[in-house]
Amino acid sequence: MHNAVHSIEEQAANWIVLLTADDPSERNSAAQDYAAWKALDQRHHAAADQIERFLDRTSILQGSNAQAQAGKQALRQVLAGQRHRSRRLDTATGIVAVLFLLISSLLVLQQLHILPFGADITSPKAQMITKTLQDGSKLILGSNSAVKLHFTGTERRIELLHGQLHLTVAKDPTRPLVVETAQGEIRALGTRFMVREQPETTVLEMLESKVAVRLRQTPQTETVINASERLIFSKNRIITREPLDSRGNEAAFMSQRMILDNEPLGNVLVELGRHTSGLLHVNQQAVAELRISGVLPLNDGQSALDMIKATFPQLAVTRHAGGYLTLVQ
Amino acid sequence: MFTMSAPQPILHEQLATLYSDHFGWLRSWLCKRQRCWHNAEDVAQDTFLKLYGNSVPELTLREPRAYLLTIAKRLLVDRARREKLEVAYLEALHLHYRETHAESPEQAYFMLRLLEQLAEVLESLAEKARQAFLQHYLEGYTHAEIAGNLGVSDRMVRKYLAEALLRISRLEA
Numbered sequence: 001m002h003n004a005v006h007s008i009e010e011q012a013a014n015w016i017v018l019l020t021a022d023d024p025s026e027r028n029s030a031a032q033d034y035a036a037w038k039a040l041d042q043r044h045h046a047a048a049d050q051i052e053r054f055l056d057r058t059s060i061l062q063g064s065n066a067q068a069q070a071g072k073q074a075l076r077q078v079l080a081g082q083r084h085r086s087r088r089l090d091t092a093t094g095i096v097a098v099l100f101l102l103i104s105s106l107l108v109l110q111q112l113h114i115l116p117f118g119a120d121i122t123s124p125k126a127q128m129i130t131k132t133l134q135d136g137s138k139l140i141l142g143s144n145s146a147v148k149l150h151f152t153g154t155e156r157r158i159e160l161l162h163g164q165l166h167l168t169v170a171k172d173p174t175r176p177l178v179v180e181t182a183q184g185e186i187r188a189l190g191t192r193f194m195v196r197e198q199p200e201t202t203v204l205e206m207l208e209s210k211v212a213v214r215l216r217q218t219p220q221t222e223t224v225i226n227a228s229e230r231l232i233f234s235k236n237r238i239i240t241r242e243p244l245d246s247r248g249n250e251a252a253f254m255s256q257r258m259i260l261d262n263e264p265l266g267n268v269l270v271e272l273g274r275h276t277s278g279l280l281h282v283n284q285q286a287v288a289e290l291r292i293s294g295v296l297p298l299n300d301g302q303s304a305l306d307m308i309k310a311t312f313p314q315l316a317v318t319r320h321a322g323g324y325l326t327l328v329q
Numbered sequence: 330m331f332t333m334s335a336p337q338p339i340l341h342e343q344l345a346t347l348y349s350d351h352f353g354w355l356r357s358w359l360c361k362r363q364r365c366w367h368n369a370e371d372v373a374q375d376t377f378l379k380l381y382g383n384s385v386p387e388l389t390l391r392e393p394r395a396y397l398l399t400i401a402k403r404l405l406v407d408r409a410r411r412e413k414l415e416v417a418y419l420e421a422l423h424l425h426y427r428e429t430h431a432e433s434p435e436q437a438y439f440m441l442r443l444l445e446q447l448a449e450v451l452e453s454l455a456e457k458a459r460q461a462f463l464q465h466y467l468e469g470y471t472h473a474e475i476a477g478n479l480g481v482s483d484r485m486v487r488k489y490l491a492e493a494l495l496r497i498s499r500l501e502a
Contacts, residue, residue, distance in 0.1 A: 013494035017487050022471045047498055054497045057443050061467050066422060067432065067440060072467060074417035075444050078410065079451055079459070134474055153469020175469075 011037070012047040016055070062153045122146040123163070125275055127299075128256065136170035137177065142196075142253065143275045143298065151175075163274070164196040166253055183235050184215040187222075194253055198271075201239060204231045207246045256299040265290040265308070269328060272296065272304055280305075282328045286315065347393055348377055355397050362405075372408070376401045407449070414444045450496040454489075457481065461489035 006014070015037060018030035038045045061068050061075075123129040123141040131139045133149065135156055141147065145163020149156075156177040158167070169177050169188045177188040179195050183202040186195065191209035195202060204213065206229045212222045217236040225231050230244040252259045256275075260268060265287045273280035275298045290312060296304040305328075309317045317328050352373060359369035379400050418441065422432075432440075451459045457479050464470040464478065465486075472486045479486070 009495055009498040010491070012498060013491040014487075016494055017490045020465070020472075021487075022473050022483075050500075051494050051498050054446070054500070055466060055494075057439075058447065058466055060440070060443070062469060067436070070418055070421035071440055071444055073421040074414050075447055075451075076463075077417045077421075078413045078444075078448055081413065134470070134478075151468070153467075 008041075008043050008047045012044065012051055016048070016051055064150070064152055064155060064157075120147060120149045133170075135172055135175070135177075138168040138170075140166040140254075142166070143256065145197075160195055160197045160202075162197050164194065164253070166192075166194045166250070168192045182216070183233055184213060184219075187212040187214070194250070201232055201234050204233070205244055205246065205249055206230070207250055252295070256297065258296045258298055258304075260292050260294055260296065262291050262293050265292050265312070268292055268296070269308075272298070272301060275299070275301055280328070287328065344377070344380060347380070347397075351393060351397055352377065354394070355401060358398070359401060359405075368408075372401055372404050375404050379404070407445070410448055410452075411441070411445050414448060415441055418444060446497075446500055450493060450500065453496055454493060457485075458489035458492050461486050462493040465490060 015030065015034040019027060019034065021027050021030065034048075038048050061071050121129065121131055121139070121141060123143055123145050125144045127143050129141045131141070133139055133156075134151060137156070139147070139158070142164035145165060146161040147165060148159040148161060150159065151157070152175075154175060156172070156175050157180060158165070158178070159180045165179070167177075167179065167188075169191050179186045179188070181195065181197050181202040183200075186193070186204055188211050189209060191211060192207040193211060194205040194207065196205075204211070204225060206225050206227050208227050210224055210226045212224050213231060213233065214220075214222055215233055215236060215238070223231070223238065225241075228244050228246045230240070230242050230249075231238065232240040248259060258268070258271065266282065266284050269280065269282045269287065273282070280301075292308070292311065294307070294311075296307060298304070305317055308328075309315060315328055355376060356369050356373040359372050362369075376397055451462065454462070460479060461475050464475045465472070470478070472483055472490075475486045476483045481489075
């Protein structure tokens with residue numbers, strides 16, 4: 001640092017930036033030099049103190065509580081308003097921008113079918129999406145799935161809105177990673193696993209290491225799930241805990257196949273409907289007693305349906321509206 | 330600098346003269362702008378309060394109206410910002426985050442005062458410096474992550490952060 005040309009305030013600001021540098025050894029040596037610099041002169045101390053105290057107050061915005069979230073939102077909102085005014089968007093540009101937004105969002109909506117409001121990452125039907133998150137974790141979204149990310153200084157939270165995800169968690173001892181579903185939350189202890197959100201239940205498949213699960217209605221109890229285990233849970237109870245062929249299930253997910261072991265056909269058709277383009281309407285009464293085993297392709301709904309039709313010749317699988325609507329009865 | 334005399338603390342009698350000569354004029358100027366008598370009175374009072382105990386260059390005392398207007402306009406901006414933040418914060422708290430646990434008046438004051446000062450600091454920064462500050466000190470991103478997010482070098486991130494901290498060091502207590 002060139003002390004001669006910087007004011008005391010500038011020097012204090014530069015030191016404090018170095019205190020949170022990425023490299024730990026740089027941080028440590030900066031902390032020592034900073035303390036020495038402050039001890040040199042009362043004015044150094046005063047300038048540093050003002051910044052430090054302000055940053056200390058700012059730390060209340062880092063939490064995940066409602067006050068911190070609302071505070072950040074208010075700040076962003078007011079800053080955004082101020083920016084727009086100062087730029088003076090003229091009316092013509094405004095109209096063009098609005099039209100462009102309308103048309104592009106309609107196109108996107110059409111492409112993705114229905115988009116849950118506020119989803120950060122959404123995958124279309126019959127297509128997987130792979131994303132490396134900002135912490136280095138690798139997220140694979142199954143087809144027709146959506147997540148919201150809430151990453152803060154103290155926690156990495158992934159909200160699974162619907163569908164299925166496969167996650168390889170990057171280690172970060174200071175920020176635990178949590179997957180949240182409507183039924184509860186899964187706290188990763190550094191690891192690889194898959195989560196599927198179904199109506200009323202969540203299916204967790206552990207591939208490596210372990211996680212801690214808390215159900216929505218009994219958050220005080222924690223269940224630790226180990227590698228090669230499958231856990232199916234609802235809001236208030238654990239429905240199934242069983243051994244899992246983790247390698248086979250992971251491979252099935254990656255190649256977008258469903259491995260079925262004597263599963264009720266009704267459930268299988270509902271799951272298939274989530275992945276098939278167009279609407280799949282199932283007469284649940286007609287399939288109530290039927291069970292199916294085998295492997296079905298999820299990324300090719302039509303051949304999956306053809307296989308089901310071949311297995312159960314008593315079912316009528318008919319296509320309407322140019323293949324858009326499929327009836328099973 | 331040698332042509333100008335050093336700023337002197339304003340004297341009590343000087344302030345009294347300023348007040349009697351210009352208070353009515355300032356209030357009516359604010360009133361036309363504000364369309365609200367009550368607010369205009371408050372802001373005019375606050376403007377003179379700001380002068381009290383402050384050091385002002387000798388020149389401004391000879392031409393005080395321009396100086397008074399500068400202070401009054403800044404107070405109007407602060408006031409508008411405070412109101413917007415308050416509305417946005419309370420709305421977010423009660424509508425989006427459905428906070429039912431009541432905040433104490435002290436907590437609310439503490440938060441709004443912090444937001445006000447943060448907004449003042451961040452408004453004075455360019456977009457990238459603003460983002461760098463928010464991402465590092467509020468969201469906990471590392472320097473390298475911010476460099477990636479903003480498409481700038483690590484060194485530039487440090488420069489942005491130092492710039493924001495410098496503004497903080499110049500905030501009025």
